[in-house]
Amino acid sequence: MKHISILVPEGAVLASIIDPRYLFTAANDFLEASGRPALFHVQLVGLSREVQLQNGLFTVHPELLLHEVEKTDLIFIPALSGDMRKALEINKDFIPWISKHYKNGAEVASLCVGAFLLASTGLLSGKSCSTHWIHANLFRNMFPDINLVDDKIITEDHGIYSSGGATSYWNLLLYLIEKFTDREMAIFSSKFFAIEIDRNSQSSFIMFKGQKEHEDETVKKAQEFIEKNFQDKITVDQLSSMVAVGRRSLERRFKKATRNTVTEYIQRVKVEAAKKNFETSRKNINEVMYDVGYSDNKAFRDVFKRMTGMSPLDYRNKYNKEAMVF
Structure with missing residues (x-):
C-alpha cells in the first residue's frame, strides 16, 4: 500500500486538493474492479483540524496533523492562491516537514503554483521545475x-x-x-476523467x-521600442544606438533583465x-506573417512552433472557429 499525503495549506486552491484525492481513490476502485488489490492510502494532512479556504466559503478537515504522519510515500503540494510571499509565510511550517519526509524516502509533487512552496524547501535547487506560466517571472525572481x-x-x-x-x-x-500501476490503468483513468493523456507542453496557453x-x-526603453515597432526589422545595433549603450553591454543587460536575448x-x-x-x-497565414514583420514563411513557422508548440495553422484552427482553412 502506497501512502499518499495531500497537504492542506492555508489559502490552497480547493480543486488541487480534491482532484488528486478523487483520482487516487478512484484508481483504487478501478484496480479492485479489475480483480487487483487497492494500492493507495490517501489522507489529507494539515497544520490544524480545520482549514478555511476561499475566505471561509469552504472548510476542509484534514485527517492528520503534520506530527501525526510517521511515514509517507508521496506528498502532494496543492496550488496556493493570492500573494505568493504571504502564502509562503503563512504556510512556512510545512517546509521542514516536506524536507524531512523527502530525506526519509518520500517523493514530492507540486501542483501548479504549489511549486512556490516546494521551491521554498530548497529541494529544487539546481533542478528543473514547472509552474503556472503567469507566475513565471515572479518564480524566477524569487528562486x-x-x-x-x-x-x-x-x-x-x-x-x-x-x-x-x-x-x-x-x-x-x-x-x-x-508510474505506480501501469499504462492500462492510466489510459482507463484518462478516459474516465476525460483528460487528454500525454500532454507535455503548456506553450500554446x-x-x-x-x-x-x-x-x-535603459532595457525597458528598448523593450518598449520593440513592442511598438515589432513589424519593422529591428537590429541590436539600432537599439544600441537609440539607447546610447554599446552593443555588447546592451545585450548583456537585456539578457540579465529579461532572461531573453534581444533576438x-x-x-x-x-x-x-x-x-x-x-x-x-x-x-490567412501569409497575411499574418507579413503583418508581424516576417517575410520568410519557413522562418515564421519554425519560430511560431518553437514558441507555442503548434503550427500557425493548427493554432488558428484551435482558437478561431470562424477562420477559413487555407
Missing part, C-alpha cells in the same frame, strides 16, 4: 537557482515532480498513476506580456502579435 521550464507540463527529478498551470496538473496525476519586473530603465524578445513579441491575429481575424 533564481532553479531552472524554471514554464513551457513544460511535467518535470521529474530524483523523486520530485512538478506540473504546469491550472488543470494541467491532471497530466501529472495521470503520469503518476501510470502562454501569453507573453513582456518582462518588465526589473529596474533597468528572442523580438521573436516573442512578434509571435504574441501573430497569436492575437489568428484568434481574432480571418487573415
Whole structure:
C-alpha cells in the first residue's frame, strides 16, 4: 500500500486538493474492479483540524496533523492562491516537514503554483521545475537557482515532480498513476476523467506580456521600442544606438533583465502579435506573417512552433472557429 499525503495549506486552491484525492481513490476502485488489490492510502494532512479556504466559503478537515504522519510515500503540494510571499509565510511550517519526509524516502509533487512552496524547501535547487506560466517571472525572481521550464507540463527529478498551470496538473496525476500501476490503468483513468493523456507542453496557453519586473530603465526603453515597432526589422545595433549603450553591454543587460536575448524578445513579441491575429481575424497565414514583420514563411513557422508548440495553422484552427482553412 502506497501512502499518499495531500497537504492542506492555508489559502490552497480547493480543486488541487480534491482532484488528486478523487483520482487516487478512484484508481483504487478501478484496480479492485479489475480483480487487483487497492494500492493507495490517501489522507489529507494539515497544520490544524480545520482549514478555511476561499475566505471561509469552504472548510476542509484534514485527517492528520503534520506530527501525526510517521511515514509517507508521496506528498502532494496543492496550488496556493493570492500573494505568493504571504502564502509562503503563512504556510512556512510545512517546509521542514516536506524536507524531512523527502530525506526519509518520500517523493514530492507540486501542483501548479504549489511549486512556490516546494521551491521554498530548497529541494529544487539546481533542478528543473514547472509552474503556472503567469507566475513565471515572479518564480524566477524569487528562486533564481532553479531552472524554471514554464513551457513544460511535467518535470521529474530524483523523486520530485512538478506540473504546469491550472488543470494541467491532471497530466501529472495521470503520469503518476501510470508510474505506480501501469499504462492500462492510466489510459482507463484518462478516459474516465476525460483528460487528454500525454500532454507535455503548456506553450500554446502562454501569453507573453513582456518582462518588465526589473529596474533597468535603459532595457525597458528598448523593450518598449520593440513592442511598438515589432513589424519593422529591428537590429541590436539600432537599439544600441537609440539607447546610447554599446552593443555588447546592451545585450548583456537585456539578457540579465529579461532572461531573453534581444533576438528572442523580438521573436516573442512578434509571435504574441501573430497569436492575437489568428484568434481574432480571418487573415490567412501569409497575411499574418507579413503583418508581424516576417517575410520568410519557413522562418515564421519554425519560430511560431518553437514558441507555442503548434503550427500557425493548427493554432488558428484551435482558437478561431470562424477562420477559413487555407
